[in-house]
Amino acid sequence: MASPDPNSTNYAYDSKIEGNVTFTQLDAAINWMRKNSLWPMPMGLACCAIELMATASSRYDISRFGAEVMRFSPRQADVMIVAGTVTYKMALAVKRIWDQMPEPKWCIAMGACASSGGMYRSYATLQGIDKLIPVDVYISGCPPRPEALIEGLMKLQDKIDKEESTMDLKRMPEPEQV
Amino acid sequence: MSPFVTKLESAFGEKILGKKEFRGEHTVLVELSALHDVMLHCKEQLGFDFLLDICSVDHESVHPRFEMVYELASVDDSQHLRVKAPVAEDEDVQSVVDIWKTADWHEREVYDMMGIKFTDHPNLKRILMWEGYPYHPLRKEFPLAGKPTEMPDVAFTGVAPMEGGPFVTSSTATDTVAREPRAKGES
Numbered sequence: 001m002a003s004p005d006p007n008s009t010n011y012a013y014d015s016k017i018e019g020n021v022t023f024t025q026l027d028a029a030i031n032w033m034r035k036n037s038l039w040p041m042p043m044g045l046a047c048c049a050i051e052l053m054a055t056a057s058s059r060y061d062i063s064r065f066g067a068e069v070m071r072f073s074p075r076q077a078d079v080m081i082v083a084g085t086v087t088y089k090m091a092l093a094v095k096r097i098w099d100q101m102p103e104p105k106w107c108i109a110m111g112a113c114a115s116s117g118g119m120y121r122s123y124a125t126l127q128g129i130d131k132l133i134p135v136d137v138y139i140s141g142c143p144p145r146p147e148a149l150i151e152g153l154m155k156l157q158d159k160i161d162k163e164e165s166t167m168d169l170k171r172m173p174e175p176e177q178v
Numbered sequence: 179m180s181p182f183v184t185k186l187e188s189a190f191g192e193k194i195l196g197k198k199e200f201r202g203e204h205t206v207l208v209e210l211s212a213l214h215d216v217m218l219h220c221k222e223q224l225g226f227d228f229l230l231d232i233c234s235v236d237h238e239s240v241h242p243r244f245e246m247v248y249e250l251a252s253v254d255d256s257q258h259l260r261v262k263a264p265v266a267e268d269e270d271v272q273s274v275v276d277i278w279k280t281a282d283w284h285e286r287e288v289y290d291m292m293g294i295k296f297t298d299h300p301n302l303k304r305i306l307m308w309e310g311y312p313y314h315p316l317r318k319e320f321p322l323a324g325k326p327t328e329m330p331d332v333a334f335t336g337v338a339p340m341e342g343g344p345f346v347t348s349s350t351a352t353d354t355v356a357r358e359p360r361a362k363g364e365s
């Protein structure tokens with residue numbers, strides 16, 4: 001377990017005792033474990049889902065970043081990747097699936113449609129999934145290339161790395177405001 | 179003139195309100211009361227065993243306001259005919275599900291989007307929007323941005339920001355720069 005970054009203060013890494021002892025902070029350890037095994041909930045709703053599938057396949061291989069375990073059950077997922085156009089007809093279903101995901105959970109809005117409604121400025125389309133659920137990372141593009149999704153995933157990993165996980169555990173969950 | 183149009187004219191006479199040929203495509207306009215009989219005749223006598231599509235047109239200020247459009251063809255692709263019928267706002271259309279089963283979903287879509295009702299339809303429910311949605315969004319007076327609605331636990335809708343749009347392209351423009359989509363009134 002080590003970050004190759006020599007400037008990182010999170011790890012006290014000593015190559016002489018490698019494999020035996022590593023000193024670290026609890027937050028750093030929890031975040032490290034969380035960020036490197038993000039199980040995505042693939043919320044494929046339109047064309048962007050094709051790129052999501054490409055990202056998961058061998059050429060781009062999202063498993064290099066520990067996020068290859070696509071869970072079609074929200075109860076086993078960590079990060080919801082909203083890939084596609086969220087119609088009003090689908091919107092509350094997406095919200096319900098999000099509500100079924102256990103904490104801690106994150107959300108990636110993949111593509112123009114999920115981020116802002118995209119080119120669908122119409123009566124039928126929700127103008128951005130952030131109107132219903134909190135989004136951590138927005139990815140631009142129509143559709144974003146797999147590299148962009150991987151970049152977004154890495155951005156999310158950076159974000160998780162900075163979280164105060166132990167403090168979050170102690171905090172009482174705030175009642176949800178509707 | 180296509181032989182089908184001639185045959186339809188001799189069979190229905192007065193009920194055929196008009197006919198048109200455009201680039202080899204034939205269209206007949208029939209009276210709404212005779213529509214179902216014309217359709218049955220087309221299938222049984224003229225061999226149009228394939229209903230390609232049903233759509234509807236909203237002419238807004240014209241009376242009668244709506245128009246039903248049926249695209250008929252045969253499975254071997256040897257013939258094609260378009261049948262239209264004017265529909266006033268308070269009129270219902272006789273369903274053709276008993277002639278072509280495929281009409282079921284097409285007619286539901288027409289009902290959902292345009293609000294035209296069909297008599298003798300086996301299951302006339304909305305197909306794209308949800309039951310309880312109060313509008314028919316493809317009618318001309320309905321704004322593209324939508325209207326706010328709320329059905330708890332089912333769905334809601336909001337108004338999309340238009341930012342000066344809707345942005346439309348001009349079909350008469352001669353070059354690609356002029357054809358770029360623009361907001362109306364903007365050059």
Ligand code: SF4
Nearest residue numbers: 047048111112113143
């Ligand atoms: S952003 Fe583009 S590619 Fe993605 S779902 Fe919307 S229209 Fe399709």
